[in-house]
Amino acid sequence: MRIGIDGRYIQDHFPGIGRYTYHLARNLAAIAPDDTFFLFVDPTAGNTRYDLSPFVEAPNVRLIPATVGTFTFRQQTVLPALARQHRLDLYHNPYYLVPYAMPCPVVATLHDMIPMLYPESVPGAALPTVFLMTVRLTVLRARRIIVVSQSTRRDLLRVVPSADGKVAAVHNAVDEGFAPQPEGRVAEVRRRYGLDAPYLFYLGANKPHKNLVRLIEAWATLPDEVRAGTELVLAGYEDVRYPQVYETVTRLGMLSVRLLGAVPDDDLAPLYSGAAGFVFPSLYEGFGLPVLEAMACGAPVACSHTSSLPEIVGNAAITFDPHNEADMAAAMRLLLEDAELRQDLAEAGRQRAALFTWRRAAEETLAVYRGAVAGR
Numbered sequence: 001m002r003i004g005i006d007g008r009y010i011q012d013h014f015p016g017i018g019r020y021t022y023h024l025a026r027n028l029a030a031i032a033p034d035d036t037f038f039l040f041v042d043p044t045a046g047n048t049r050y051d052l053s054p055f056v057e058a059p060n061v062r063l064i065p066a067t068v069g070t071f072t073f074r075q076q077t078v079l080p081a082l083a084r085q086h087r088l089d090l091y092h093n094p095y096y097l098v099p100y101a102m103p104c105p106v107v108a109t110l111h112d113m114i115p116m117l118y119p120e121s122v123p124g125a126a127l128p129t130v131f132l133m134t135v136r137l138t139v140l141r142a143r144r145i146i147v148v149s150q151s152t153r154r155d156l157l158r159v160v161p162s163a164d165g166k167v168a169a170v171h172n173a174v175d176e177g178f179a180p181q182p183e184g185r186v187a188e189v190r191r192r193y194g195l196d197a198p199y200l201f202y203l204g205a206n207k208p209h210k211n212l213v214r215l216i217e218a219w220a221t222l223p224d225e226v227r228a229g230t231e232l233v234l235a236g237y238e239d240v241r242y243p244q245v246y247e248t249v250t251r252l253g254m255l256s257v258r259l260l261g262a263v264p265d266d267d268l269a270p271l272y273s274g275a276a277g278f279v280f281p282s283l284y285e286g287f288g289l290p291v292l293e294a295m296a297c298g299a300p301v302a303c304s305h306t307s308s309l310p311e312i313v314g315n316a317a318i319t320f321d322p323h324n325e326a327d328m329a330a331a332m333r334l335l336l337e338d339a340e341l342r343q344d345l346a347e348a349g350r351q352r353a354a355l356f357t358w359r360r361a362a363e364e365t366l367a368v369y370r371g372a373v374a375g376r
Helices: 015-031 053-057 075-085 127-141 150-159 183-193 212-221 244-252 265-273 289-296 309-313 325-337 339-353 358-374
Strands: 002-006 036-041 061-065 090-093 106-110 144-147 167-169 199-203 231-235 257-261 277-280 301-304 318-320
Touching: 002 015, 002 075, 015 036, 015 053, 015 358, 036 075, 053 061, 090 358, 106 127, 106 358, 127 150, 144 150, 144 358, 150 167, 183 265, 199 265, 199 289, 199 325, 212 231, 212 244, 212 325, 244 257, 265 289, 277 289, 277 325, 289 301, 289 309, 289 339, 301 309, 301 325, 309 318, 318 325, 325 339
Parallel strands: 002 036, 002 090, 036 061, 090 106, 106 144, 144 167, 199 231, 199 277, 231 257, 277 301, 301 318
Antiparallel strands: none
16 A cells, blocks of 8 residues: 555644654564555654654655645645545545545544633634534544544543444554663662652643642641641643642642752653652543653653543552542652552552553554545
8 A cells, every 4th residue: 555644743733643653663664564644744844753764765665855834724636636646545644633635545643622612721812713623524534543542532422422333442552762761870860850759650741621629638637747848849831821730839839849840851761760650640541651761761650530441540550530529639658658669569550551552553553544545
């Protein structure tokens, strides 16, 4: 087959979708040497995260310049023209926006339904309506829709029932670099961030559905003797539209809460590895990649029992009600006080994370491609 993949998302503006696209494309090329992959890339987009040289060296990959914005109307003519020029048998957009005039079958990936289910976490009052309209059009145009969890599949079918029969769940995966780190590397990163005390770690944005205000309030309810000499460390992209996390820390006077902001990718595995535990209180996740990364690094995990998270962690984590501060606090206390439980969770988490590989994701995605071309 001649397969087009929209690699314009491999850029700094799309860290999560870019990672998905990059690793999926690399593994597809590796497992399907008889197929040719046309990776559309925008050479003008900022890309400081991913090295495209493996695609240049791969004999069955062609890098196709597509200098057109991912949210512009112009892509509706540029991408179909490229598809015709390269005689594509199939086109995969790793996002929910697709060109509607493609001359070949289309596959799209939907990562979550946040604009519909948690509109307060997206910019602009009109976005949920635009999102729903766009998803409906994509369902009409695409032959198959890939979602990243069974939970997202249920959410999509509840909102757009007409997608039934087109949806395939293919889990995301953890990058190979996420593994327990050497003690020296962990110590160096902890020293650089001033993390001298044992800490519970969170990684993610500060958007409302991430539920960080409730996490901080739950931390504040722990007895002083439990929190003594420990810290709650929050890292990740900070959206200035949502100052509630800072306000809550200030209001409660929580000196034991550290806000690191965005940290370099290279520091993530050591930060996971050095944590006494990883806590993830999100109300909704299409997949919940930080939980998987933490488990792969040997961090014992406590997370919400909502959306896709139970599907990802299985029996390898403590789960709690993210609406219940007492339940959340009890989970954090277990992580801090029960050394035997931490060890058991760390081992179970590593075993669980090992099931989620990009090769498996590529194999399942390739099966979706073949079914779409065959009309199945």
